[in-house]
Amino acid sequence: MNNILKLDNINKSFRKKKVLKNISCTFDGGIYGLLGPNGAGKTTLMRCIVSLYKHESGNLTYNDKKIEDIKGCGNMVGYLPQKFGLFKELTVNEILKYFCSIKGIPYEAENDEINRCLQLVNLEEHKNVKCKKLSGGMIRRLGIAQAILGAPQIIIFDEPTTGLDPEERLRFKLLLKNLSRDTIIIISTHIVEDVEAVCDKILIMNDGTIIEALTTGDIKKTASGKVYEVPYDEIKNINGNHFIEKQYEKNNGIYCRVLSSEPQTFPALEPIVEDGYLCRIKNI
Amino acid sequence: MKTLKIDIKHAFIRFFKNENLIYMYILSILAIVARFLKLMKRISGSDEFDVYVMPLVTCLEMVKYLFVFFLFLTFEYLYMLKSASLEETVGGISNGIRRYENGSLSVCIIGAFVYWVIIALLNTSGGIFLGNKDMAYIIQSSFTLFVFVFGNLLLASFLAWVTSKYFGRIRSYFILTGMVLFSSFYFEEISALLFEMGVNIYPFQEIFAIMPTGLKFMPNFHNPFVVQPNQIVLIVAWIFGLYTLAKMHRNFEQKRSRLYWTSGLICIMAICIFCAPSSNILMNENPTGTLMESQMYYRNDTGSHEVDFDKFEAVSYKMEMTINNQLKNSVEIEVTPCNLECYAFTLYHGFKVKQVSDQNGKKLRFSQMEDALYIYNDDSADISLLNIYYKGGSSTYYSNALAIYLPGDFPYYPQPGIHDVYDRERYGYKSNFLEKDAYFEVNISGPGNIYSNLDNTQKGSYKGYCRGPVFLKGFLKKYDYRDVSVTYPYLNKEFSDETIKKWIDNLKDGLGVSCPNKIFFAPNLNQRMMIHKGEDYIIAPYMFDPEQYTDERME
Numbered sequence: 102m103n104n105i106l107k108l109d110n111i112n113k114s115f116r117k118k119k120v121l122k123n124i125s126c127t128f129d130g131g132i133y134g135l136l137g138p139n140g141a142g143k144t145t146l147m148r149c150i151v152s153l154y155k156h157e158s159g160n161l162t163y164n165d166k167k168i169e170d171i172k173g174c175g176n177m178v179g180y181l182p183q184k185f186g187l188f189k190e191l192t193v194n195e196i197l198k199y200f201c202s203i204k205g206i207p208y209e210a211e212n213d214e215i216n217r218c219l220q221l222v223n224l225e226e227h228k229n230v231k232c233k234k235l236s237g238g239m240i241r242r243l244g245i246a247q248a249i250l251g252a253p254q255i256i257i258f259d260e261p262t263t264g265l266d267p268e269e270r271l272r273f274k275l276l277l278k279n280l281s282r283d284t285i286i287i288i289s290t291h292i293v294e295d296v297e298a299v300c301d302k303i304l305i306m307n308d309g310t311i312i313e314a315l316t317t318g319d320i321k322k323t324a325s326g327k328v329y330e331v332p333y334d335e336i337k338n339i340n341g342n343h344f345i346e347k348q349y350e351k352n353n354g355i356y357c358r359v360l361s362s363e364p365q366t367f368p369a370l371e372p373i374v375e376d377g378y379l380c381r382i383k384n385i
Numbered sequence: 386m387k388t389l390k391i392d393i394k395h396a397f398i399r400f401f402k403n404e405n406l407i408y409m410y411i412l413s414i415l416a417i418v419a420r421f422l423k424l425m426k427r428i429s430g431s432d433e434f435d436v437y438v439m440p441l442v443t444c445l446e447m448v449k450y451l452f453v454f455f456l457f458l459t460f461e462y463l464y465m466l467k468s469a470s471l472e473e474t475v476g477g478i479s480n481g482i483r484r485y486e487n488g489s490l491s492v493c494i495i496g497a498f499v500y501w502v503i504i505a506l507l508n509t510s511g512g513i514f515l516g517n518k519d520m521a522y523i524i525q526s527s528f529t530l531f532v533f534v535f536g537n538l539l540l541a542s543f544l545a546w547v548t549s550k551y552f553g554r555i556r557s558y559f560i561l562t563g564m565v566l567f568s569s570f571y572f573e574e575i576s577a578l579l580f581e582m583g584v585n586i587y588p589f590q591e592i593f594a595i596m597p598t599g600l601k602f603m604p605n606f607h608n609p610f611v612v613q614p615n616q617i618v619l620i621v622a623w624i625f626g627l628y629t630l631a632k633m634h635r636n637f638e639q640k641r642s643r644l645y646w647t648s649g650l651i652c653i654m655a656i657c658i659f660c661a662p663s664s665n666i667l668m669n670e671n672p673t674g675t676l677m678e679s680q681m682y683y684r685n686d687t688g689s690h691e692v693d694f695d696k697f698e699a700v701s702y703k704m705e706m707t708i709n710n711q712l713k714n715s716v717e718i719e720v721t722p723c724n725l726e727c728y729a730f731t732l733y734h735g736f737k738v739k740q741v742s743d744q745n746g747k748k749l750r751f752s753q754m755e756d757a758l759y760i761y762n763d764d765s766a767d768i769s770l771l772n773i774y775y776k777g778g779s780s781t782y783y784s785n786a787l788a789i790y791l792p793g794d795f796p797y798y799p800q801p802g803i804h805d806v807y808d809r810e811r812y813g814y815k816s817n818f819l820e821k822d823a824y825f826e827v828n829i830s831g832p833g834n835i836y837s838n839l840d841n842t843q844k845g846s847y848k849g850y851c852r853g854p855v856f857l858k859g860f861l862k863k864y865d866y867r868d869v870s871v872t873y874p875y876l877n878k879e880f881s882d883e884t885i886k887k888w889i890d891n892l893k894d895g896l897g898v899s900c901p902n903k904i905f906f907a908p909n910l911n912q913r914m915m916i917h918k919g920e921d922y923i924i925a926p927y928m929f930d931p932e933q934y935t936d937e938r939m940e
Contacts, residue, residue: 148473148477151477152477152479153473153476153477178477180474180477180478181474182473182474182477184470184473185470185471185473185474186469186470186471187469187471188399188402188465188469188471189469190399190402190403190404191398191399191402195398195402198395199395199398200478202391202392202395203392203475203478203480203481203484203485204478244474247474
């Protein structure tokens with residue numbers, strides 16, 4: 102049976118501030134990228150899915166059963182929060198054993214499961230190393246390992262690549278590819294490149310709502326004909342509503358990558374996911 | 386249960402792997418043992434009168450240091466999840482935080498229990514080493530230590546738990562330090578200082594009176610440093626209150642369990658019991674309690690209730706007493722004559738009358754004004770028996786589950802006629818006996834041996850004629866010699882069968898005086914030097930000079 106996680110009109114407020122507004126979407130097996138600027142409500146939405154926060158109204162169902170009615174629902178979700186630390190005095194093995202115990206993994210299966218996860222994150226050689234001796238990237242990988250312990254049906258990563266070097270980021274992307282295709286993986290990030298290569302679908306959030314849920318290809322298409330390469334000196338000649346995405350050096354000149362809703366005389370560029378994302382966020 | 390075991394195992398791993406915590410804990414135990422051994426070396430072979438209770442005094446002194454130490458130690462331990470930035474990760478797992486807290490708190494509880502076991506063992510072995518093998522004392526001193534060591538350390542860890550949930554490290558340290566100061570003896574002294582300046586903060590101070598009191602006083606061998614019922618209730622209220630407060634804070638909106646509501650209810654009940662009147666030995670410097678309480682009360686008392694009423698006589702008393710944190714008495718008094726309009730009694734104002742009825746169960750109107758009780762015979766009926774139900778206590782003449790000190794000349798039972806209870810000039814209670822002997826039949830429910838001038842027919846039952854029944858309970862022992870029954874506090878090294886023998890020989894042979902055949906040597910800490918002399922008994926706090934017996938000062 103396929104895994105289906107369904108969010109139906111989810112609302113959440115903190116005092117008078119409404120953080121999630123009628124969020125509705127359906128996740129089935131695959132990798133989802135949750136993109137949005139800071140304060141868009143990504144972390145709150147993830148915390149609602151993990152049951153850290155109780156949503157005020159709406160339904161959150163997994164395979165047509167309300168999440169809160171499923172006994173041990175927390176254990177079918179693997180979660181790596183933005184802020185992840187460790188008991189520094191414990192070894193990698195000890196801390197993972199602790200997570201195994203609270204996740205309800207049988208004692209006799211603990212060692213195999215730990216070895217499997219450590220292998221996936223390339224930390225098997227550090228199994229007996231104290232956590233205080235691990236680098237920032239290793240701690241993050243260990244965080245990923247604890248999230249995938251017990252092969253949960255839903256895995257949620259909040260800013261998973263923060264603190265990882267390029268090689269480790271690549272490894273993380275490979276790891277995602279190696280996880281079961283039936284698993285629902287949701288990655289929240291504002292680094293578009295991280296989701297571009299691995300995500301089947303991208304959800305763009307802004308101001309507490311999901312404003313778009315498209316495949317990477319479709320997102321790119323939304324920016325089609327809206328991306329231009331403009332020499333820095335000619336920025337002032339751009340017509341209408343536009344957004345300067347970045348500036349860079351090319352052929353001894355300085356150029357800008359500009360998004361514009363109106364046709365320009367400058368050379369058009371092939372859009373990437375980031376262009377599509379920014380077009381939606383900036384209403385271009 | 387299985388999951389709890391696993392959680393405790395992991396909590397122990399976290400504790401033992403943290404070198405700072407484990408070394409501090411072991412060092413604190415070594416420090417306790419070293420301090421105790423030093424004391425034993427100093428007092429072994431000593432003839433000092435308080436030598437038997439010195440191990441207990443030392444153990445109780447350790448409580449305040451342990452409390453401070455444990456407060457911060459458990460805070461650091463329970464704060465680990467936050468300081469390790471693991472709160473959200475663990476919270477994201479079903480019951481993750483609850484299981485983390487269960488495991489960690491279990492370790493704290495086990496840690497507090499280990500302290501108690503070590504200290505109770507030190508106290509017991511120290512007592513046995515010094516020659517005190519009394520089982521009742523061992524049990525009660527171990528219980529006292531259980532309340533103060535285990536109870537207070539449990540309270541400390543729960544307070545640490547609450548602060549670790551609600552606040553960051555700096556704010557928590559402020560709160561924990563505040564708790565240390567408020568529960569310390571210094572705060573008691575500040576309260577005394579402010580009281581002299583006209584500011585009474587004692588009601589506030591009493592909320593924090595969780596530490597053993599009276600350590601600065603001379604040991605009361607009748608009842609040395611036992612924990613008072615009110616203090617047990619206070620510690621229970623704190624523990625359950627803190628538990629409720631901890632559960633009130635919902636980490637990531639966890640559901641509130643049934644335990645939350647139950648603990649809240651227990652806390653409220655404990656607070657109600659704490660606020661209700663009780664009879665304790667108050668060994669602190671609170672001027673509103675014990676010695677000063679009477680002075681302050683009678684300073685304001687008008688004393689204007691001395692009105693001439695028809696005289697009557699109480700022929701017999703049948704009393705059913707229950708003594709817990711206060712005294713409850715259902716007394717049946719046979720009175721003569723039977724047709725008075727009003728029966729006026731003297732009953733200490735601390736005892737509040739709830740109901741009065743006649744021999745037929747018919748309720749009678751009554752009023753209580755200070756130490757006077759008036760019962761009205763509105764129908765001018767023949768009244769042969771008066772049933773009076775009252776409860777309460779006196780702080781000077783205490784009566785609680787652990788200790789009783791009720792002399793016969795104190796109106797803790799209704800005495801016919803109206804008379805002054807307190808001597809305003811001499812700042813002490815007057816001796817008020819019945820005018821004639823009355824027959825008493827008393828049943829007292831509660832554990833432990835009670836000593837009386839009445840005949841003890843069976844456990845808890847006392848009968849006989851007297852002008853005022855005496856009831857004493859505590860660490861006392863009875864010794865009969867030459868028709869004199871002497872009850873004495875065996876924890877005072879000055880008292881023994883031999884010294885009592887010599888004392889009686891000296892009294893009877895040396896001085897040739899006849900004395901009452903019941904002598905009680907029992908110190909009352911709340912009114913230390915008072916001697917009570919009745920026709921058939923004497924209660925004295927010390928072994929007085931037999932020559933003094935005929936002295937006026939004994940009157």
